[in-house]
Amino acid sequence: xxxxxxxxxxxxxxxxxxxxxxxxxxxxxxxxxxxxxxxxxxxxxxxxxxxxxxxxxxxxxxxxxxxxxxxxxxxxxxxxxxxxxxxxxxxxxxxxxxxxxxxxxxxxxxxxxxxxxxxxxxxxxxxxxxxxxxxxxxxxxxxxxxx
Amino acid sequence: xxxxxxxxxxxxxxxxxxxxxxxxxxxxxxxxxxxxxxxxxxxxxxxxxxxxxxxxxxxxxxxxxxxxxxxxxxxxxxxxxxxxxxxxxxxxxxxxxxxxxxxxxxxxxxxxxxxxxxxxxxxxxxxxxxxxxxxxxxxxxxxxxxxxxxxxxxxx
Numbered sequence: 001x002x003x004x005x006x007x008x009x010x011x012x013x014x015x016x017x018x019x020x021x022x023x024x025x026x027x028x029x030x031x032x033x034x035x036x037x038x039x040x041x042x043x044x045x046x047x048x049x050x051x052x053x054x055x056x057x058x059x060x061x062x063x064x065x066x067x068x069x070x071x072x073x074x075x076x077x078x079x080x081x082x083x084x085x086x087x088x089x090x091x092x093x094x095x096x097x098x099x100x101x102x103x104x105x106x107x108x109x110x111x112x113x114x115x116x117x118x119x120x121x122x123x124x125x126x127x128x129x130x131x132x133x134x135x136x137x138x139x140x141x142x143x144x145x146x147x
Numbered sequence: 148x149x150x151x152x153x154x155x156x157x158x159x160x161x162x163x164x165x166x167x168x169x170x171x172x173x174x175x176x177x178x179x180x181x182x183x184x185x186x187x188x189x190x191x192x193x194x195x196x197x198x199x200x201x202x203x204x205x206x207x208x209x210x211x212x213x214x215x216x217x218x219x220x221x222x223x224x225x226x227x228x229x230x231x232x233x234x235x236x237x238x239x240x241x242x243x244x245x246x247x248x249x250x251x252x253x254x255x256x257x258x259x260x261x262x263x264x265x266x267x268x269x270x271x272x273x274x275x276x277x278x279x280x281x282x283x284x285x286x287x288x289x290x291x292x293x294x295x296x297x298x299x300x301x302x303x
Contacts, residue, residue: 028264029240030233034223035171074243074264103247106254124244125170 016139018044025050026057026071039131054078073102088117095145097138163248176286193238194268195246197260203302208242209294239265
């Protein structure tokens, strides 16, 4: 389920070409990375990269070509929240959407993520409909930020 | 742990687990309270600890490997299903999601529990015969049981 959202208005139509969006899935569990990739592909997203933790993710983000990060919270090496903070420290990443995809559903955790710059917060386990709704809103957010 | 606490924890774990299997795997599972379960070396076990000062909950998720193989096979095909690392990964993610739900529930009731990352636990051994208070819930999937085992301990 989507439990939090920043800056959504939901009024414009999706114009962005999904095939060109580059998604980075960051999760220490291969099974979840695969599940997210499978669901993303079913939504027409084709460019999907993987990272096992925040540190690996930062290396891939620094080339400036990522549009959406989907990151777990609890990971070894560097957790999702630290990754989020590191991403938001760089102004070049202002138009990069960050979805916290986590089983952490405590209100305080959610607030912490949203206040740190998460674009959306998706609680595991989520259905493919939940995921689709989140991605649709993210695409609208990206269009709004970039136009 | 009194009967009300047992029921409360069992209800949270049960609802989290049922929802997870429905949403992630499209599978319906049936819970069944259980005090006796025979474990064997084919079981794959993951362990998560929820702890705060003076209080600890240890949860173990005990799956016969072939149930995980079938689940993964249905979702990802036989190549992934036959990798032990994929099975370990699946059971750790299942325990991560269920335990996060339990942690959220308990913390919203006043606890300040921290959760360990799930890890693979080698054997169901002597440690488990301790007198820590224990709750076991079986879930039936594909005609067989997997078990969630919870132990609570007051630490000093």
